[in-house]
Amino acid sequence: MRARFTRVREHAYRFFPLLIVLLISPQVSTAASYTLFIKPGTHTVNGAGGTTINVWGYTDNAATAPMVPGPLLESTEGEAVTVTVYNQDSRAHNFVVRNLTTDTGSIAAGSNKTYSFTTSKAGVYLYNDTLNSNVNREMGLYGALVVRAAGGVKKAWTNGPSYSIERLWITSDMDKTRWNDVASRGSTVSTGTYKPNYFLMNGMGGFDAMHDPNTVLQGSTGQVGIVRMVNAGQFDQSLHFHANHFQIIDSDGSRLSSPEWGDTINLKAGTTAMVLYTLRPGIFPMHVHSAQMETANGVYLNGTATLIVGQ
Numbered sequence: 001m002r003a004r005f006t007r008v009r010e011h012a013y014r015f016f017p018l019l020i021v022l023l024i025s026p027q028v029s030t031a032a033s034y035t036l037f038i039k040p041g042t043h044t045v046n047g048a049g050g051t052t053i054n055v056w057g058y059t060d061n062a063a064t065a066p067m068v069p070g071p072l073l074e075s076t077e078g079e080a081v082t083v084t085v086y087n088q089d090s091r092a093h094n095f096v097v098r099n100l101t102t103d104t105g106s107i108a109a110g111s112n113k114t115y116s117f118t119t120s121k122a123g124v125y126l127y128n129d130t131l132n133s134n135v136n137r138e139m140g141l142y143g144a145l146v147v148r149a150a151g152g153v154k155k156a157w158t159n160g161p162s163y164s165i166e167r168l169w170i171t172s173d174m175d176k177t178r179w180n181d182v183a184s185r186g187s188t189v190s191t192g193t194y195k196p197n198y199f200l201m202n203g204m205g206g207f208d209a210m211h212d213p214n215t216v217l218q219g220s221t222g223q224v225g226i227v228r229m230v231n232a233g234q235f236d237q238s239l240h241f242h243a244n245h246f247q248i249i250d251s252d253g254s255r256l257s258s259p260e261w262g263d264t265i266n267l268k269a270g271t272t273a274m275v276l277y278t279l280r281p282g283i284f285p286m287h288v289h290s291a292q293m294e295t296a297n298g299v300y301l302n303g304t305a306t307l308i309v310g311q
């Protein structure tokens, strides 16, 4: 026992100088690697007005249905990330992390491609299929990459504002009749007309999203929550924290030197934001300021909605 301990110690001493160099070197970084699969399938919106919609989506398991939104990709500042994407659909697709990757070429049906990039800036990013005049994204091929501060600190970015709770809100919209039904049977979508009848919060209608523990912004009074927002849809979103105010700290990847206070944030289609909110006691709705977008095929409040709960 003692002998082994001594040997380990000697070993450690021998490598001590190297360890120091590694610890102080800014080049030291971790790595994350993901595998995604693109496939056709269906996605169900529960509750009144809900239905099952034909979709194309990313998933992290070759054997399971597509996920809408796609799997959450996570990283930390300075990390090397590798994403290998297998296209199991019969059409060409791609994988682009907006503001981060530049390869917009397609992945042919049945083939795969590996994307390597470094996440140097903390924040939230939209990943999506940019092909086919937005049809592929509308069909469900979108998700989010969250890049956190280095070192496991609960800050929006290194030396940035602190938080204790985090949520990700991915909003989107779908025109089932004119886009999903048409594209899924192999016909060409007439993209000049887009009249979405489903408005999703993290892939759910409001009835589910108002009860989903990962979506509802819930915690103790006084706790600070960061909400990372991604609008993967094609309509701008006007998200309203009913009876509350928050601070916008990042608008589409640009950090605000003096955070902006608001009760509503205009989240343009295809963009992102990060806000900080200090929980107050009570239950408040978070809804979108467009009546139509609060619905699932016309049924109120099964659209873009969730809750803010302070205990």
Ligand SMILES: [Cu+2]
Pocket: 240, 241, 242, 243, 287
């Ligand atoms: Cu309101």
